[in-house]
Amino acid sequence: MSLQAGDLLQMYRTMLLIRRFEEKATEFFLAGQIRGSFHPCIGQEATAVGACYALRRDDSMTCTYRGHGQAIAKGLDPREGMAELLGRRTGCSKGKGGSMHFTDPRVGLLGENAIVGAGVAIAAGAALSAQLDHTDRVTLTFFGDGTINQGTFAEALNLAAIWKLPLVLFCENNLYSEMTPIRDMVAIDHLTERAAGYGVRGVTVDGYDPVAVYETTREAVERARSGEGPTFIEAMTYRLVGHMIGDSEVYRTREEVGEWRKRDPLTVFPERLVREAVVSREEIARVEGEVAEQMAEIVRFAQGSPWPDPSEATEDVFA
Numbered sequence: 001m002s003l004q005a006g007d008l009l010q011m012y013r014t015m016l017l018i019r020r021f022e023e024k025a026t027e028f029f030l031a032g033q034i035r036g037s038f039h040p041c042i043g044q045e046a047t048a049v050g051a052c053y054a055l056r057r058d059d060s061m062t063c064t065y066r067g068h069g070q071a072i073a074k075g076l077d078p079r080e081g082m083a084e085l086l087g088r089r090t091g092c093s094k095g096k097g098g099s100m101h102f103t104d105p106r107v108g109l110l111g112e113n114a115i116v117g118a119g120v121a122i123a124a125g126a127a128l129s130a131q132l133d134h135t136d137r138v139t140l141t142f143f144g145d146g147t148i149n150q151g152t153f154a155e156a157l158n159l160a161a162i163w164k165l166p167l168v169l170f171c172e173n174n175l176y177s178e179m180t181p182i183r184d185m186v187a188i189d190h191l192t193e194r195a196a197g198y199g200v201r202g203v204t205v206d207g208y209d210p211v212a213v214y215e216t217t218r219e220a221v222e223r224a225r226s227g228e229g230p231t232f233i234e235a236m237t238y239r240l241v242g243h244m245i246g247d248s249e250v251y252r253t254r255e256e257v258g259e260w261r262k263r264d265p266l267t268v269f270p271e272r273l274v275r276e277a278v279v280s281r282e283e284i285a286r287v288e289g290e291v292a293e294q295m296a297e298i299v300r301f302a303q304g305s306p307w308p309d310p311s312e313a314t315e316d317v318f319a
């Protein structure tokens with residue numbers, strides 16, 4: 001499917017919703033209303049939206065603790081996401097999972113995961129199950145550059161290759177694993193070289209361009225769906241805020257962050273759509289107004305929701 005003006009506007013809307021969602025969540029976190037840790041994806045919205053736009057609702061997806069935006073892009077009701085952050089019973093994990101455990105099987109969201117690399121193995125399992133069930137469901141797994149040296153990543157990648165699993169391995173290379181630069185962790189220039197070593201096709205894409213991300217992912221999804229096996233996508237991206245709230249960011253310079261901020265997709269993408277006469281300034285303004293209204297409703301819903309009852313603590317827990 002080639003993207004129409006309506007698709008591009010929809011992509012912008014979702015990117016903006018994710019940005020506003022994360023900004024509001026940051027406010028709640030700083031006000032002590034969110035417990036545990038919180039890893040914003042501010043700056044990485046274009047990868048979430050571009051990649052998920054290439055998936056069907058019944059395709060599966062796994063992601064990491066930085067997955068609020070990806071979950072929303074996959075179709076999670078953002079009201080249930082915010083309620084989950086605030087620990088409310090109406091949250092997608094009934095208020096018992098929190099920031100790092102957004103899950104909603106109704107939209108194929110098999111879960112965020114706090115263990116680096118774990119989601120990749122779970123996704124390989126989901127892809128194997130789709131293959132054994134003779135469905136054409138595809139699984140996409142989001143993970144970071146820091147996952148590349150995990151044993152579980154190597155094992156899942158190899159199994160995906162030999163079994164030709166319908167899997168898309170989507171690496172968000174944001175140049176850092178927590179506070180460690182990628183150049184100190186691997187001796188290769190492109191992470192796609194890792195995939196090549198396992199016989200898996202690898203593609204690098206500009207992760208700040210949602211359209212390029214969509215097109216690259218769509219091709220990988222089509223290949224996976226038609227039995228041609230896995231693709232490893234390396235999307236070059238950058239988080240415009242710290243690893244987590246409270247990160248002092250001493251490991252990178254203000255200049256470096258400033259350079260990426262100039263390319264912020266939330267500014268550059270709508271400007272490009274107007275410049276190329278794909279949509280009008282009025283349409284962009286309308287979307288911004290609608291997202292503001294939606295955010296107000298998200299906050300109303302989450303803050304107005306009840307807390308879980310202590311008696312529910314062991315429900316949905318398997319032993």
Ligand SMILES: Cc1ncc(C[n+]2csc(CCOP(=O)(O)OP(=O)(O)O)c2C)c(N)n1
Pocket residue numbers: 064066114115116117143144145146147174176177178243
């Ligand atoms: C198995 C495991 N080892 C270490 C950690 C601690 N840890 C949390 S986040 C993180 C960095 C991961 O970096 P990356 O995969 O690049 O993702 P990003 O945070 O950049 O999105 C690490 C090492 C963990 N959560 N799980």
Ligand SMILES: [Mg+2]
Pocket residue numbers: 144145146172173174175176177178
């Ligand atoms: Mg990283």
